[in-house]
Amino acid sequence: MGTTLKDLAGHLGISAAAVSMALNGKPGVSEQTREEVRRAAEELGYRPNRTGQALRLSRTNTIGVYFPSTVMEYSLYFAEIMRGIVAGFADTELSPLLLPSAGRTGQVRDFPEVDGVVVVEPHSDDLGMFELLRSGRPTVCIDPPPPSAAAPWGVVEADAPSATRDSLRHIVSRGAARPGLLTIETVSEWSRTIEASYREWCSEHRVEPAVIAISARQSNEEILELLERELGADVPCDGLFVAGDAVAPRIAGLLRTIGRSPEDGFPLVSGVDSTMMEFHTPPITAIDLNPYGYGMQAARMMGALLLEPNRPGEPRIERLPAPLVVRGT
Amino acid sequence: MGTTLKDLAGHLGISAAAVSMALNGKPGVSEQTREEVRRAAEELGYRPNRTGQALRLSRTNTIGVYFPSTVMEYSLYFAEIMRGIVAGFADTELSPLLLPSAGRTGQVRDFPEVDGVVVVEPHSDDLGMFELLRSGRPTVCIDPPPPSAAAPWGVVEADAPSATRDSLRHIVSRGAARPGLLTIETVSEWSRTIEASYREWCSEHRVEPAVIAISARQSNEEILELLERELGADVPCDGLFVAGDAVAPRIAGLLRTIGRSPEDGFPLVSGVDSTMMEFHTPPITAIDLNPYGYGMQAARMMGALLLEPNRPGEPRIERLPAPLVVRGT
DNA sequence: CGCCATACCTTAAACGATTAAGTTCACCGG
């Protein structure tokens, strides 16, 4: 198919080894030859065969992207992370390879060889993730893994405690005395950190915590019942921090049916921002997690870690800001 | 690293060639040897090195997944397609590799070598897609490419005409006399087919078409103005088919501010279903495009096409049903 | 003038798999 190193060598009348050294900046060829080789490579459109390189150097130039099976289902957030990962690897030699979820069986050994793995939101109910981290491959996690998992090489995470405090401060500034927390899952560290920060805030402010734990597949009726219970308590919950992707509009819709929507002055903050929040009527205040940036950053970190001679002693941690985007009047 | 063919051969005291033939079911080894080799391979946990195979057989066992840069931005639909693709390749030798978008430059030649490409929703404004299809690689498109593009090897598409008719019939059955069409882009064949089907339906039913073309980044105010214009026409538009991902809830919210929401008896159908429609208050009737199924089917078709000795004369076309999911009373 | 170091290049081996082309040996028919 394409031009090979041998083709190039034949064309120039020198050996393939010389061509290789010339193109890879290795010593052993004269500067003149190097320049000639470069020109010929350009002219003949030579592209090194990745497979040949991979075999010789025993690296594949591919990075696995792993996400739990439960994740990404109808999630705006994960699509954005993907875009970020793709963008982050775009100008490098590396390419992201989507790994199938091994949540149930944890059969990680059958995975294709990759130089490293980006684990997107390690969930504590995902067996495959545990095995992946234990396998010793270079790993970068987007969101920290559960403490019981083997340490990854790197982590990209949000400043969830600050984001939680910002959100609660905002809700209170909009007139609430007892902001509640609505969670949609308890398997991500992000979610657990938010709940911990929330409880901490409550104890600091001498407020009784109101945690409403729902699941994404619950019916509107069930969720409404849970909401009404907290909103009708002795000290009623009068504001809500919704920690979950794409769920705040749903909650807003339910609150509207009982006259407690953001339009009625009930403060609501979404823990995950997206165009859904921006274009909702009325717009919903939200934490901009910048999932695209996460993906990008994880890709970059992986590239950097692979260039280093050996694994860092401590996991490299990159904490990204998660600013509150205030919307509405 | 892992056990190689040579290791296995050494362990068994036979040549690597014999082991290869044994494991690949090629003639040239006795049934007894074959069985012994199989057992030893199992025992030593032999996994053929993909890179070695790739080099020898000049195939990489990876399939590129390409999507336009404009696409996937906060799209539930694309996340689901991805899940489907991953699932479709899960039990095969093939792995999906995410290709960076080459929309602007169309620099497809720098792509890593892949055995084929799944093009997700080819958009007519994406240069990279045109070049990809022209490059002669095996290609399967999810949604047909524009007619001006080189023919792909295969296509997985929705039955958009039927879905449009079903939607319009539903809207009329809910009391509308002049259903309108709201489109969010005109670069996908899906969108163009829907508009054509809509106009056809209108001419059959002697109704003046009302097409409202918006863009996803337009402000709520601008969109509201466009809506009001059609709703306040001489023969007012009294129902809406919203052909776009995740946009129907936004439109429903805007309609509510002028008292014409689905709750007020204004029939609304979303051209793309998702949990957003299911859990909206009130739930929104929608076409179930089954994006997960698309991805799965595209992966399967790619696998099948690669096994065939040569390219099919005509593009293989698989049309999947897109049933209307009626919600609300 | 002779010797050694150096620059620059070639040769060859290696990565791990597949496969065409040889080799060995038993067996069968004439």
Add this chain to the structure above:
DNA sequence: CCGGTGAACTTAATCGTTTAAGGTATGGCG
């Protein structure tokens, strides 16, 4: 008894690249 045949292997070449080891001028220096 001998040539031919086929089964069951082995040998070796190959895919494209990298790199250690080997070779050959050339120049400098004693």
